[in-house]
Amino acid sequence: MKLRENIYSVRAVDGDLRVLHGYQIPIGTTYNAYLVLDEKVTLIDFVKHDFAAELIRNITEIIGDRPVDYLICNHAEPDHSGALPEIVRHYPQAVVYATPSCLKELKAYYPESSFEGVAVKKGDTLSTGTYTFQFIPMPMIHWPDSMSAYLVQEKLLFSNDAFGQHIGTGELSDREISLEHLLSRAGDYYANIVLPYSVQVGKLLGAVSGLEIDMICPAHGVILEQHLSRVVAKYSDWCENKTIDNKVVIIYDTMWGTTHKLAERLRAEYTEKNCEVEFIQLSKAHVSYAMAHLLEAKYVFVGSPTLNNQAMPTVAAFLSYMRGLKPKNRIGCAFGSYGWSGESITQINEALTACGFEMLDPIKVMWNV
Numbered sequence: 001m002k003l004r005e006n007i008y009s010v011r012a013v014d015g016d017l018r019v020l021h022g023y024q025i026p027i028g029t030t031y032n033a034y035l036v037l038d039e040k041v042t043l044i045d046f047v048k049h050d051f052a053a054e055l056i057r058n059i060t061e062i063i064g065d066r067p068v069d070y071l072i073c074n075h076a077e078p079d080h081s082g083a084l085p086e087i088v089r090h091y092p093q094a095v096v097y098a099t100p101s102c103l104k105e106l107k108a109y110y111p112e113s114s115f116e117g118v119a120v121k122k123g124d125t126l127s128t129g130t131y132t133f134q135f136i137p138m139p140m141i142h143w144p145d146s147m148s149a150y151l152v153q154e155k156l157l158f159s160n161d162a163f164g165q166h167i168g169t170g171e172l173s174d175r176e177i178s179l180e181h182l183l184s185r186a187g188d189y190y191a192n193i194v195l196p197y198s199v200q201v202g203k204l205l206g207a208v209s210g211l212e213i214d215m216i217c218p219a220h221g222v223i224l225e226q227h228l229s230r231v232v233a234k235y236s237d238w239c240e241n242k243t244i245d246n247k248v249v250i251i252y253d254t255m256w257g258t259t260h261k262l263a264e265r266l267r268a269e270y271t272e273k274n275c276e277v278e279f280i281q282l283s284k285a286h287v288s289y290a291m292a293h294l295l296e297a298k299y300v301f302v303g304s305p306t307l308n309n310q311a312m313p314t315v316a317a318f319l320s321y322m323r324g325l326k327p328k329n330r331i332g333c334a335f336g337s338y339g340w341s342g343e344s345i346t347q348i349n350e351a352l353t354a355c356g357f358e359m360l361d362p363i364k365v366m367w368n369v
C-alpha cells in the first residue's frame with residue numbers, strides 16, 4: 001500500500017490475535033513494515049514469523065526482482081523480527097542496521113541466519129541515495145535494543161513500538177478511524193506496554209521535539225498523520241503519569257456479593273460527586289482492560305473478599321500485573337469483605353502502597369453490609 005511516492009506499507013494484519021505477551025487485544029493487531037525506494041531499497045522492520053511469506057509477497061509486488069539492499073531493524077522482539085530469517089534468505093546481500101544490542105539479540109534468536117550487521121548509535125545516518133535516515137535509540141521502548149528511524153527528506157518517523165496501537169481491523173491511517181477510537185486504542189497500548197518506561201518516553205519526546213514530523217509510522221496499528229499531535233500530547237501526559245481528577249476506577253471481584261455491594265456503594269458515592277466512574281469486575285474482564293481504564297484515573301479502588309487468607313486469585317493477578325506496569329501519582333483505596341480473618345484488604349492496601357499511591361483508609365466489612 002502506497003503511503004507516498006517511493007514509500008509503501010508492506011505490513012501484515014493479524015486480526016484474529018487476541019493475546020500478545022499476556023495482554024489481551026480485543027481487535028487483533030498489525031505488524032507494520034515499510035519499504036522505501038531510492039537508489040537503494042530499504043525495508044524498515046519485519047513481521048511475525050507466520051507472516052513472512054506475505055511480507056515477501058508484498059515486497060515483490062512493489063519491486064519485482066529488484067533486491068532489498070538495507071534492512072533497518074528497530075527492535076528484535078519476534079513480532080517484528082520473526083521474518084528476518086526468510087528475508088535474509090530471500091535477499092542475502094541485504095545489510096542489517098540496528099543497535100548493538102539488537103544485533104546481539106538477532107544473532108541469539110536466529111543463529112542459523114547469516115547476515116551482515118552494522119551497529120548504529122545516536123546520530124548515525126544511512127544514505128540510500130537521495131534519502132537519509134537518522135537513527136534515534138530509544139532504549140526500553142520497548143526493550144533495551146529499541147530505536148526509531150527518521151527519514152529526513154520526507155519528515156517521517158518510523159517509531160516501532162512507540163506510538164503503536166493494537167488495531168487489527170484493516171485501517172491503514174488515522175484518517176480512517178475516529179479520534180476517540182484512536183486515543184482509546186493508543187491508551188490501552190500505553191497502559192499495558194509502555195507505562196513502565198515512561199521516563200524513557202519523556203526522553204524520546206525530548207529527542208524528537210526538534211524534528212519536523214509529518215507522519216509517524218509505528219510498528220503496530222495505524223499511521224499517525226491527521227491526529228499525530230493529539231497522540232503525542234497524550235504521550236506527554238501519560239509519561240508524566242498525569243491523571244484526571246474526577247476519573248475513578250473500581251476494580252474488584254466478589255464471592256457472595258458483599259464486596260460487590262461495597263463496590264456499588266463506592267460507585268454511587270463518586271458518581272454523586274460528579275466523577276466519571278469505571279466499574280470492573282475481574283471475573284468478567286481481563287486485567288489489561290482494567291489497566292487501560294486505570295491509565296488516566298486519579299482514584300484507584302481495588303476490592304476483594306478474603307479466600308483462604310488471600311485476595312481472590314483474579315485480584316491477586318491484577319495486583320501483580322499492575323505493579324509490573326508501575327503506575328504512579330494516584331490515590332488508592334483497598335476494600336473488601338471477610339468472614340473471620342480478612343487478610344485480603346491488608347494485602348491490597350500493601351500492594352497499592354508499594355506503588356507509591358497516596359492511600360485512603362481501607363474499607364473492611366464482616367459478612368455483609
Ligand code: FEO
Pocket residue numbers: 075077079080142143161219220
Ligand atoms: Fe511490538 Fe516490543 O514488540
